[in-house]
Structures are given as structure tokens and as C-alpha cells.
Amino acid sequence: MNTPLKTPLKNRIGGVFIPVRDLEKAKKWYSKILGLEGGEIYFGHLYNAPMDGTAGLILDTMPKWRDENGNISTYQVPSIQFVTDDIQASYQFLKENNVELLSEIEDDFYFVFKDLDGNVLMLCRDVS
Structure with a gap:
């Protein structure tokens, strides 16, 4: 029998990030397609969608990860x-x-x- 490794990390996915260009458009689209209601926008570039299950869905314009032309x-x-x-x-x-x-x-x-x-x-x- 294997002994579990000692780690401060949790064995759980906390969220799934999806890169988006326009947060409001993406929020409306995902809300319509997945039947989402509510949710919060954080820091002007993240939308934390209310999801059932083990991981949250996070739409992110990812400003820190864009190239020199602003593309992602x-x-x-x-x-x-x-x-x-x-x-x-x-x-x-x-x-x-x-x-x-x-x-x-x-x-x-x-x-x-x-x-x-x-x-x-x-x-x-x-x-x-």
C-alpha cells in the first residue's frame, strides 16, 4: 500500500481559466450557453462564474499574458x-x-x- 505524499497542496482543482478578449461579451455568451446566473467580476479582468462541481469557471482577459501586440x-x-x-x-x-x-x-x-x-x-x- 502506498503512503500518501506529504504536501501542502490540495488534491483539488480550484478553477479553470479560459482566455477571453472581451469579458462582458464572454460573460453573456457563457451565461446563455451554460445557464449561469450571478457571478462576480474581480480586478477588472476576471469573471468568476457560479458552477456546480469541483472547479469554478473563470473567464479572464489575462492582461499579464498578452504578447506585445495585445494578443492572447x-x-x-x-x-x-x-x-x-x-x-x-x-x-x-x-x-x-x-x-x-x-x-x-x-x-x-x-x-x-x-x-x-x-x-x-x-x-x-x-x-x-
Whole structure:
């Protein structure tokens, strides 16, 4: 049996950051797509979205991470997975809301789409 390592770090994800260009536009888009209400804006560049689960969703204009032209990289692979109980209804909902869909529903389990800033995101059927 392995003995747990002694560490001051917690074994938990506290938040997931998504780079965005326009905080207000991103906040409205994510609120509509995920059904978010409330949340707080901090320091003029962070929106802490109220989420269920183990990690919070944080939209960030990331002023410290921009290049000399003011540009910031977006996620070009699906590094964030949202979940749904109804993959078909979710796909149709995003399609009806003009969200850019990058795949069809694969294996009756997931599909990939982009947010307003071009970040690639994934939606999977919840199996918990």
C-alpha cells in the first residue's frame, strides 16, 4: 500500500481559466450557453462564474499574458469538458444558438465546439 505524499497542496482543482478578449461579451455568451446566473467580476479582468462541481469557471482577459501586440493564445484543443444529461438536446441547443460546432456527436458521447474567442471546448454525456 502506498503512503500518501506529504504536501501542502490540495488534491483539488480550484478553477479553470479560459482566455477571453472581451469579458462582458464572454460573460453573456457563457451565461446563455451554460445557464449561469450571478457571478462576480474581480480586478477588472476576471469573471468568476457560479458552477456546480469541483472547479469554478473563470473567464479572464489575462492582461499579464498578452504578447506585445495585445494578443492572447486560445485553446486550440478541447482542454475543458462540460457535461450534459442529454447530448442530442445539447447539440441542438448550441446549433440553434449559432455556436460553431467542430464535430458531430461522436460515439453518442461527446462533441466539440468553439466559444466566441475561438477556444475549443468539449461537451460529454455525464456518466456519473
